[in-house]
Amino acid sequence: xxxxxxxxxxxxxxxxxxxxxxxxxxxxxxxxxxxxxxxxxxxxxxxxxxxxxxxxxxxxxxxxxxxxxxxxxxxxxxxxxxxxxxxxxxxxxxxxxxxxxxxxxxxxxxxxxxxxxxxxxxxxxxxxxxxxxxxxxxxxxxxxxxxxxxxxxxxxxxxxxxxxxxxxxxxxxxxxxxxxxxxxxxxxxxxxxxxxxxxxxxxxxxxxxxxxxxxxxxxxxxxxxxxxxxxxxxxxxxxxxxxxxxxxxxxxxxxxxxxxxxxxxxxxxxxxxxxxxxxxxxxxxxxxxxxxxxxxxxxxxxxxxxxxxxxxxxxxxxxxxxxxxxxxxxxxxxxxxxxxxxxxxxxxxxxxxxxxxxxxxxxxxxxxxxxxxxxxxxxxxxxxxxxxxxxxxxxxxxxxxxx
Numbered sequence: 001x002x003x004x005x006x007x008x009x010x011x012x013x014x015x016x017x018x019x020x021x022x023x024x025x026x027x028x029x030x031x032x033x034x035x036x037x038x039x040x041x042x043x044x045x046x047x048x049x050x051x052x053x054x055x056x057x058x059x060x061x062x063x064x065x066x067x068x069x070x071x072x073x074x075x076x077x078x079x080x081x082x083x084x085x086x087x088x089x090x091x092x093x094x095x096x097x098x099x100x101x102x103x104x105x106x107x108x109x110x111x112x113x114x115x116x117x118x119x120x121x122x123x124x125x126x127x128x129x130x131x132x133x134x135x136x137x138x139x140x141x142x143x144x145x146x147x148x149x150x151x152x153x154x155x156x157x158x159x160x161x162x163x164x165x166x167x168x169x170x171x172x173x174x175x176x177x178x179x180x181x182x183x184x185x186x187x188x189x190x191x192x193x194x195x196x197x198x199x200x201x202x203x204x205x206x207x208x209x210x211x212x213x214x215x216x217x218x219x220x221x222x223x224x225x226x227x228x229x230x231x232x233x234x235x236x237x238x239x240x241x242x243x244x245x246x247x248x249x250x251x252x253x254x255x256x257x258x259x260x261x262x263x264x265x266x267x268x269x270x271x272x273x274x275x276x277x278x279x280x281x282x283x284x285x286x287x288x289x290x291x292x293x294x295x296x297x298x299x300x301x302x303x304x305x306x307x308x309x310x311x312x313x314x315x316x317x318x319x320x321x322x323x324x325x326x327x328x329x330x331x332x333x334x335x336x337x338x339x340x341x342x343x344x345x346x347x348x349x350x351x352x353x354x355x356x357x358x359x360x361x362x363x364x365x366x367x368x369x370x371x372x373x374x375x376x377x378x379x380x381x382x383x384x385x386x387x388x389x390x391x392x393x394x395x396x397x398x399x400x401x402x403x
Contacts, residue, residue, distance in 0.1 A: 067233035069191040079163040097184040105271040112273035134283040220254035281330035293323040297378030306366040312336040337368040
């Protein structure tokens with residue numbers, strides 16, 4: 001494996017994307033000012049760049065300074081071999097044995113990516129938690145991790161870490177109440193993310209904040225000070241780029257005098273694992289907890305012609321509907337193409353689509369999308385590339401008298 005070539009490729013792609021954004025700014029007559037910004041008044045910011053300090057007066061400003069990962073409260077010690085997300089993906093050599101602590105999408109992506117590079121990977125997850133998807137997806141992820149020799153441990157209680165110049169150990173109680181110690185070359189933790197706000201100095205102007213320290217915003221992304229807007233990780237809610245992008249567009253539309261709305265109800269949960277996983281809407285468990293008459297169907301990609309042709313047959317598509325109204329409540333997928341199809345899944349749930357709405361259109365053949373159609377048809381036993389669901393059959397017994 002040529003890891004240095006991979007790192008060089010990563011650098012080229014990042015530079016290309018950055019250059020593309022800078023070019024778009026130039027074409028749209030957007031000035032880029034580099035430096036450290038601080039609010040010096042409710043309508044002024046100061047920007048420090050080396051020995052230069054400039055003051056800018058604004059009519060509106062959007063705070064989009066993101067967040068920073070810090071160690072979680074139960075893991076206060078951090079050495080060179082304990083890595084947060086920005087440090088893990090900056091490694092210049094492949095770890096011999098990567099211990100991943102956590103079950104969020106970043107932890108799953110880290111485990112999946114490094115296992116694909118041939119690294120020995122162990123995953124330690126909270127005994128009370130699970131992967132962040134529908135239970136069927138979580139089970140499949142577990143199967144795929146086992147297939148790739150990724151060992152998953154259930155942690156009942158964290159005890160300690162011990163780092164030396166040669167490696168790091170993590171000790172914890174397992175779900176069976178047995179003390180376990182794992183030895184690795186590096187330990188990755190997703191950590192806790194905190195909003196990047198304190199250096200901005202906004203506390204001096206009384207902007208309303210949540211208990212967790214995030215900026216409070218309304219539906220237009222406007223703060224308690226009308227001239228100041230905030231988007232992304234500095235606001236409450238999932239710390240995802242898709243949220244920040246949606247909020248950013250809404251803030252700009254509001255400043256331009258347009259009506260806008262940000263509804264995160266059907267925001268997809270996505271993990272760029274191998275293969276990727278997506279959840280949109282209600283899981284089967286949550287739908288049942290809401291008291292819905294749940295109808296589910298699951299179609300394995302191994303029965304899809306395109307997946308067979310491409311050799312990427314791992315995974316499935318699962319559809320959950322309300323049997324009473326036939327309205328689709330959730331769509332979940334693990335497998336190649338899940339990320340691309342997630343936008344269609346979101347649209348369908350936003351439209352409150354019914355089963356018939358999904359069965360009526362024509363679907364490209366051959367294609368992964370046919371698997372989605374089969375999953376929908378399977379809700380009523382009409383999937384033609386899946387074995388019929390076994391149902392209880394009433395049998396009448398007749399006695400024939402031959403006398």
